[in-house]
Amino acid sequence: MPEHLTGVLALIVAVGVGCQWLAWRLRVPAIVLLTLGGLLTGPVLGWIQPSRDLDGLLGPFIKLSVAFILFEGGLSLRLHELREAASGVRRLVSAGVALSFLFGSAAAHYIGGLSWPVALVLGAITVVTGPTVIMPLLRHARLRRRPASYLKWEGIINDPVGALLAVVVFELFVQVDIQASSWGLLSRVGIGLLAALGLGLGVGFLLGSVFRRGGVPEFLKGPVALACALAVYVLANRLQDEAGLVASTVLGIVLGNMRLPSIDELRRFKEYVAVLMVSGVFVLLTADLNPAILLALDWHSVTLLATLILVVRPASILLATLGSGMVWQERTLLAWVAPRGIVAAAVAGVFGPGLASHGYAGASVLLPLVLALILITVTVHGFSIGWLARRLELSPASPHGLLIVGASRWSVPLAEVLQAAGAHVVLADRSWHRLRAARLGGVPVYYGEVLSELSEQRLELSELAYVLAATDNDAYNSLVCTHFAGELGRSNVLQLPLQDQDEADARGLPRTRRGMIALPRELLFEDLLERYYRGWTFQRTRLSESFDYGDFGHRTPQQSIVFLVVSEQGVLQFNSPERRLRPVPGDQVIWLGPRPERTEPPHKPGEKPSAESPPQAQP
Numbered sequence: 001m002p003e004h005l006t007g008v009l010a011l012i013v014a015v016g017v018g019c020q021w022l023a024w025r026l027r028v029p030a031i032v033l034l035t036l037g038g039l040l041t042g043p044v045l046g047w048i049q050p051s052r053d054l055d056g057l058l059g060p061f062i063k064l065s066v067a068f069i070l071f072e073g074g075l076s077l078r079l080h081e082l083r084e085a086a087s088g089v090r091r092l093v094s095a096g097v098a099l100s101f102l103f104g105s106a107a108a109h110y111i112g113g114l115s116w117p118v119a120l121v122l123g124a125i126t127v128v129t130g131p132t133v134i135m136p137l138l139r140h141a142r143l144r145r146r147p148a149s150y151l152k153w154e155g156i157i158n159d160p161v162g163a164l165l166a167v168v169v170f171e172l173f174v175q176v177d178i179q180a181s182s183w184g185l186l187s188r189v190g191i192g193l194l195a196a197l198g199l200g201l202g203v204g205f206l207l208g209s210v211f212r213r214g215g216v217p218e219f220l221k222g223p224v225a226l227a228c229a230l231a232v233y234v235l236a237n238r239l240q241d242e243a244g245l246v247a248s249t250v251l252g253i254v255l256g257n258m259r260l261p262s263i264d265e266l267r268r269f270k271e272y273v274a275v276l277m278v279s280g281v282f283v284l285l286t287a288d289l290n291p292a293i294l295l296a297l298d299w300h301s302v303t304l305l306a307t308l309i310l311v312v313r314p315a316s317i318l319l320a321t322l323g324s325g326m327v328w329q330e331r332t333l334l335a336w337v338a339p340r341g342i343v344a345a346a347v348a349g350v351f352g353p354g355l356a357s358h359g360y361a362g363a364s365v366l367l368p369l370v371l372a373l374i375l376i377t378v379t380v381h382g383f384s385i386g387w388l389a390r391r392l393e394l395s396p397a398s399p400h401g402l403l404i405v406g407a408s409r410w411s412v413p414l415a416e417v418l419q420a421a422g423a424h425v426v427l428a429d430r431s432w433h434r435l436r437a438a439r440l441g442g443v444p445v446y447y448g449e450v451l452s453e454l455s456e457q458r459l460e461l462s463e464l465a466y467v468l469a470a471t472d473n474d475a476y477n478s479l480v481c482t483h484f485a486g487e488l489g490r491s492n493v494l495q496l497p498l499q500d501q502d503e504a505d506a507r508g509l510p511r512t513r514r515g516m517i518a519l520p521r522e523l524l525f526e527d528l529l530e531r532y533y534r535g536w537t538f539q540r541t542r543l544s545e546s547f548d549y550g551d552f553g554h555r556t557p558q559q560s561i562v563f564l565v566v567s568e569q570g571v572l573q574f575n576s577p578e579r580r581l582r583p584v585p586g587d588q589v590i591w592l593g594p595r596p597e598r599t600e601p602p603h604k605p606g607e608k609p610s611a612e613s614p615p616q617a618q619p
Contacts, residue, residue, distance in 0.1 A: 016279025029382035034282040042287025050288040065277040067233035072274040073131035073156040074252025081149040092154040095320035103312040112304035114362035117173040128162035133341035142462040160245035192240020196247040204254025222269035329392035339377040400570040401464040406471035407434040410532040417538040469495040472525045481515025494518035549583040560593035
């Protein structure tokens with residue numbers, strides 16, 4: 001048995017991480033592949049049977065995982081996001097919850113044919129859209145900052161709210177004497193909720209102050225925070241069922257907004273663990289699904305599911321956000337996207353049998369309904385969120401933008417040529433004067449320190465895929481690359497060649513503390529500046545079937561420098577010594593060379609000359 005359990009646990013991790021990687025490679029929502037992976041290894045092939053293999057450990061593992069995922073979600077919530085999204089968030093977590101509960105309960109009773117107690121519990125469960133499904137979808141869809149904030153705050157806040165609402169409804173109807181116990185139940189839930197809030201706030205501020213004073217070494221801060229998140233979850237649950245979800249969420253929000261010096265490392269550690277837990281939990285949930293359960297659904301259930309997705313959610317959101325300051329595109333996206341996740345399944349798995357044991361009509365289909373709702377919403381919303389967001393212009397059509405850090409005599413012309421080639425470019429600098437040429441040239445600029453907290457609020461990172469640190473300070477360039485590497489990936493943050501590059505690997509900046517080198521190693525900042533003053537210019541040449549990269553090399557001046565290649569899809573390839581350049585027909589080569597010494601061919605009056613520089617003959 002221990003050997004079998006070891007193999008099962010290893011398989012769960014392998015399937016979960018494998019699905020995450022495959023989703024990244026195929027550019028599809030990870031949550032969809034995780035669901036398919038669990039169904040394949042569970043009901044289809046029978047390799048994993050969680051209820052049998054883990055026995056009594058399945059429930060506690062899922063509960064603790066959800067508590068940690070909510071803590072990690074709270075850690076990612078920034079209070080500064082509420083400056084531009086506060087009104088919408090308030091509506092989503094107040095009026096949105098109330099309307100969703102009322103409409104969902106009414107639909108469950110009148111369309112699904114469920115008794116009122118079961119319908120009210122289902123209505124409470126459908127309020128939940130948790131971070132276990134929302135966060136992977138946001139990572140996939142690359143939404144702009146404000147709509148992403150709406151979905152993130154709604155999912156993380158409503159997860160414990162929906163669970164507590166289901167607890168209240170369930171306990172109200174299982175009491176023997178409702179009139180005598182309802183006020184006592186409500187007061188008990190209220191006291192438990194306040195205690196959970198106080199516990200999360202108190203432990204959060206205490207832990208943050210201990211971290212700030214150096215009371216915990218750096219290598220233990222992540223594990224200590226994880227232990228505290230699980231501890232407050234267990235303690236709050238002792239006071240009131242599901243109140244632990246509130247406590248762990250509040251703990252994460254407090255720690256995430258205390259401006260701790262080590263908060264970036266803490267968030268990164270939590271993200272790694274959360275990816276493993278989300279993967280494991282979804283594989284376990286779907287692998288444990290018994291397809292025979294879904295056979296209990298009839299046409300009433302199918303009609304109810306369609307109503308919940310196509311009517312209840314849109315009506316609730318559109319009514320709740322009237323006059324909230326949200327644009328119609330944001331309201332439309334929120335009205336459609338509402339995937340349900342682990343908490344909904346866990347609550348239904350507990351309360352469905354409980355209501356059935358008390359003889360309430362329709363309780364036996366509560367769990368199948370929720371499981372079907374999870375599978376449908378995860379699949380449909382997972383595949384449609386990116387498409388819909390692009391159609392509504394809430395995510396970039398081509399998220400391959402370049403952030404150039406450092407405005408100089410040569411970086412401004414580079415940005416202008418890239419923009420002419422169809423690439424999205426933002427030029428950042430701390431000097432308003434150095435940005436003047438870019439502003440006059442129509443290049444989008446960011447004025448300020450890109451490493452500051454303000455830049456997190458102003459820079460739209462969803463539009464960016466690359467960073468080029470192009471200042472004359474090697475150490476600062478390396479710091480910029482290290483800062484953005486966690487968000488964009490190490491292979492997409494680049495910097496200029498370093499001074500004394502031959503010594504960089506041994507006595508200079510190591511590879512782990514810098515970005516990729518963007519240009520041939522001999523081209524330092526001063527060399528590029530010197531070429532600018534000699535009259536060199538940035539030019540672009542489009543490759544074709546009849547004029548490939550080899551022809552380009554023979555037709556341009558020998559001293560020319562190829563900077564990068566822009567593909568037809570907007571993907572950038574830098575001429576890095578650490579990665580081979582592979583241009584193909586249709587790509588545009590951006591190069592720096594002597595100013596063309598020729599006259600433009602005559603053109604008709606009113607006709608503009610070509611924006612592209614034709615290939616130059618080799619001298």
